[in-house]
Amino acid sequence: MKFLIQVEYSEKFLGYIPAFDFCYTVLDLINRHNWLHSFDLNDLIDYKIITYEQLLLFDAKDLDLIPIGSVEFCLTWYRLKGIENIKPLNIPSELFKYCSRYIGYTSHICQDHPPLKDYEDCKFMVKSSDNIKDKINGIYSLKNIWEEFKNLNHFMTLWKNDVVSEWRIFVFDPDNGLRYWYAKNYLGNPLIVPNEWYIKEVLFEYGIQKKKKVYTLDVMIYKDETTDILELHDFFGCGLYGFNDAILLSMYNVAHKEIMEEYKKK
Secondary structure (H helix, E strand, C coil): CEEEEEEEEECCCCEEEECCHHHHHHHHHHHHHHHHCCCCHHHCCEEEEECHHHHCCCCCCCCCCEEECCHHHHHHHHHHCCCCCCCCCECCHHHHHHCCCCEEEHHHCCCCCHHHHHHCCCEEEEECCCCCCCCCCEEEEHHHHHHHHCCCCCEEEECCCCEEEEEEEEEECCCCCCCEEEEEEEEECCCCCCCHHHHHHHHHHHHHHHCCCEEEEEEEEECCCCEEEEEEEECCCCCCCCCCCCHHHHHHHHHHHHHHHHHHCC
8 A cells, every 4th residue: 555645844844744633643653564564575655745736736647545634635636536526424314313313404494394393493514415525514594594505405413502522433344344443532521432332333234234344433422421423424534533553554545445446436
């Protein structure tokens, strides 16, 4: 495997530095791997460093590199490889039944929609169903959604203000047997942990339905200690929040292959 890592120029250090903390983590893991395997040149991991501006002029035609950088950086790389867009996972419909709050799509909204009669004064998070980063992503009232998005099929979920802790679950399931998963707290009280059985049930269901080998599952915990799905992400351009196990390199490699295989078929 070979990585393409985003850097930026630092006037303070008079040189290029990793653009994000997870870029530094990957560089550190590569250097550690190469030090441990220095006796075997065939087992060394190679990488290139490049800025986002340089990437825009890069010739990617015959190169198979694993992009490590921002969402925009990674999507640009995949566009250079012929993949025009990678849609967000948000919360897949197969997992709606595991959510304890309202989940749906803006196209389903109408003024007499019975399930929403009790939510007229509530806020909703709306996220694009087409683009990971989109200017429409944000918090809206039901009235705003009705006016702006009623004819568009964007993902929407009830905005909750009683969240006390948020966690990211890093899932690595290369053999569809749920071999590895890791949890990192990134917001709120780190001593309030997700419900283990809930997480396992969600991962098992998604594994059966989609058979995706690498992804992240973000969950939140309410004041009443209920664990709920926040959203899912493909494994690129996402924060690691201190997760630095050596298995990360394999996770990035498998995720990259999965993306290339899935979207090249379309």
